[in-house]
Amino acid sequence: MNRFVAAVVAALLAGGSAQAQVTEEMLANDQASTGDVLTNGMGRDLQRYSPLDILNRDNVKNLVPVWAFSLGGEKQRGQETQPLIYDGMMYITGSYSRLYAIDLATGNEVWQYDARLPEGILPCCDVINRGAAIYGDKIYFGTLDARMVALNLKTGDVVWNRKIDDYKAGYSYTAAPLIVDGKVIHGVSGGEFGIVGRVDALDAETGERIWSRPVIEGHMGELNGQPSTMTGTLNATWPGDMWKTGGGATWLGGSYDIETDTIVFGTGNPAPWNSWLRNAGTPTEGNAGDNLYAASRLGLDPDTGEIKWYFQTTPREGWDYDGVNEVVAYTDRAGNKRWATADRNGFFYVLNREDGAFVSAVPFVRDITWASGIDETGRPIFVEENRPSDPAASADGQKGETIFAVPSFLGGKNWMPMAFSQRTGNFYVPSNEWGMDLWNEAITYKQGAAYLGAGFTIKPLFEDYIGSLKAIDPDTGEIKWEYRNPAPLWGGVMATAGGLVFTGTPEGLFLALDDETGEVLWSFQTGSGIVGQPVTWEQDGEQYVAVVSGWGGAVPLWGGEVANKVNYLNQGGMVWTFKLPKQLASAN
Ligand code: CA
Numbered sequence: 202m203n204r205f206v207a208a209v210v211a212a213l214l215a216g217g218s219a220q221a222q223v224t225e226e227m228l229a230n231d232q233a234s235t236g237d238v239l240t241n242g243m244g245r246d247l248q249r250y251s252p253l254d255i256l257n258r259d260n261v262k263n264l265v266p267v268w269a270f271s272l273g274g275e276k277q278r279g280q281e282t283q284p285l286i287y288d289g290m291m292y293i294t295g296s297y298s299r300l301y302a303i304d305l306a307t308g309n310e311v312w313q314y315d316a317r318l319p320e321g322i323l324p325c326c327d328v329i330n331r332g333a334a335i336y337g338d339k340i341y342f343g344t345l346d347a348r349m350v351a352l353n354l355k356t357g358d359v360v361w362n363r364k365i366d367d368y369k370a371g372y373s374y375t376a377a378p379l380i381v382d383g384k385v386i387h388g389v390s391g392g393e394f395g396i397v398g399r400v401d402a403l404d405a406e407t408g409e410r411i412w413s414r415p416v417i418e419g420h421m422g423e424l425n426g427q428p429s430t431m432t433g434t435l436n437a438t439w440p441g442d443m444w445k446t447g448g449g450a451t452w453l454g455g456s457y458d459i460e461t462d463t464i465v466f467g468t469g470n471p472a473p474w475n476s477w478l479r480n481a482g483t484p485t486e487g488n489a490g491d492n493l494y495a496a497s498r499l500g501l502d503p504d505t506g507e508i509k510w511y512f513q514t515t516p517r518e519g520w521d522y523d524g525v526n527e528v529v530a531y532t533d534r535a536g537n538k539r540w541a542t543a544d545r546n547g548f549f550y551v552l553n554r555e556d557g558a559f560v561s562a563v564p565f566v567r568d569i570t571w572a573s574g575i576d577e578t579g580r581p582i583f584v585e586e587n588r589p590s591d592p593a594a595s596a597d598g599q600k601g602e603t604i605f606a607v608p609s610f611l612g613g614k615n616w617m618p619m620a621f622s623q624r625t626g627n628f629y630v631p632s633n634e635w636g637m638d639l640w641n642e643a644i645t646y647k648q649g650a651a652y653l654g655a656g657f658t659i660k661p662l663f664e665d666y667i668g669s670l671k672a673i674d675p676d677t678g679e680i681k682w683e684y685r686n687p688a689p690l691w692g693g694v695m696a697t698a699g700g701l702v703f704t705g706t707p708e709g710l711f712l713a714l715d716d717e718t719g720e721v722l723w724s725f726q727t728g729s730g731i732v733g734q735p736v737t738w739e740q741d742g743e744q745y746v747a748v749v750s751g752w753g754g755a756v757p758l759w760g761g762e763v764a765n766k767v768n769y770l771n772q773g774g775m776v777w778t779f780k781l782p783k784q785l786a787s788a789n
């Protein structure tokens with residue numbers, strides 16, 4: 202059969218007609234194209250802002266459910282995914298590395314893919330997945346056994362399946378991949394196992410690796426199968442061989458700013474948690490002992506993986522303040538191009554989008570203990586007595602003094618993404634007010650074993666709330682309003698041109714708040730805790746909103762006294778889709 206006939210036969214087998222293709226241009230235009238949601242973040246700058254205003258503060262009370270879809274099975278664990286909407290379909294990922302294609306009109310399942318996970322995977326923080334990426338005629342997602350899988354959008358057939366790294370050494374993957382110029386860009390999870398963080402770019406068609414950029418100094422990068430450049434300078438900021446198992450997991454994926462052609466990835470805690478093994482605590486000269494580029498944000502060249510700039514949020518990190526939280530590209534009210542990020546360490550940072558230079562930082566949670574502020578260079582002003590002490594200096598050499606640290610290691614904010622509203626110019630940050638008892642312990646590296654050298658117990662700070670959704674003015678650092686929630690917030694946020702801010706609670710409520718006042722204008726009980734990420738789109742002149750419900754994630758596993766406080770919450774696994782019916786759009 203000649204090539205043309207073969208192509209026609211292939212098209213017929215694939216569903217009767219030539220398959221639609223998602224292009225780089227469509228990804229670049231995702232925020233403005235309101236009929237689909239093609240990217241994690243509703244745009245690769247991760248603003249999570251929709252220009253749709255069919256649904257607004259006046260009519261949101263008329264928002265009603267259209268259909269719900271169960272993820273089924275016995276695998277009802279934390280559901281942290283963000284739905285993607287394309288060509289009459291919704292795509293979601295689920296716990297235990299599952300992917301579903303759902304008919305958008307009916308809520309019926311079209312296909313389901315279940316990764317066959319081996320025994321012995323080492324997910325640190327629940328068997329979650331945070332979403333997929335679409336490009337061409339394929340959909341991509343990472344798995345708990347550290348693989349990247351490409352499936353046909355229409356059929357769910359596997360096109361390629363590539364090993365990222367060795368799950369037995371602690372590697373896994375849970376973040377949504379990022380697509381830039383035909384490359385699937387992803388990081389690695391496993392920072393609690395002494396892995397080495399890196400960012401990889403794969404050819405979207407074949408899965409072949411184009412470049413790799415380790416994020417810990419001393420490691421060699423790769424470009425087109427050849428060694429490229431070393432990351433940083435060997436032993437400039439790391440003592441001895443500690444860099445070889447230095448952590449810096451890039452576990453939350455990245456964002457992309459098309460204007461500066463820069464990918465930004467955050468990097469997790471340096472390993473192990475016991476910082477005295479990486480920094481002796483002597484007065485530092487320059488940045489010796491800072492452990493670059495852990496607990497940092499890195500601006501990367503999407504073509505080569507070269508580091509364009511870096512900003513380290515927590516030098517010589519020792520509280521598990523991973524620097525992975527999303528970095529959102531936006532333009533401030535004066536027209537300056539900026540990045541913003543709300544760090545685990547409790548500070549909200551604004552950086553210059555051209556070069557990553559520090560602009561400002563303000564605390565966004567109360568009673569931070571580890572630093573008294575951020576100086577004019579962007580470096581924390583450490584409170585030395587609130588650093589957990591060196592176990593080697595203790596009587597038995599095994600355990601250091603216990604200190605109480607705020608925020609807890611689960612962060613002033615964790616993975617759950619904030620939103621930026623182009624309407625108000627404010628960020629909407631899902632934060633938590635909690636602290637921890639923390640102490641250091643002796644530790645040596647052993648492959649596939651937890652590499653912490655620390656012990657901890659998380660505790661609430663206040664009787665009546667832990668979660669706190671905050672509207673933050675990035676120009677002034679002012680907190681405009683706050684919505685307090687008894688349980689810790691663990692779900693994503695979305696803002697719309699209709700003056701609405703959507704998020705969910707572990708108690709199961711899906712909420713729409715007034716973006717100017719924080720008043721709750723609408724809520725719906727979804728039956729399980731929401732730790733997913735809402736999206737909105739337009740279909741036949743009506744505005745839809747969807748979110749996945751299903752309690753889980755790191756809080757029940759690692760939350761200490763907070764986990765006990767919320768242990769009544771039920772698990773689940775359900776997509777809820779809502780719309781504003783046409784006849785109710787103008788009703789009051
Ligand atoms: Ca779109």
Ligand code: CA
Pocket residue numbers: 392393469470521523
């Ligand atoms: Ca960590």
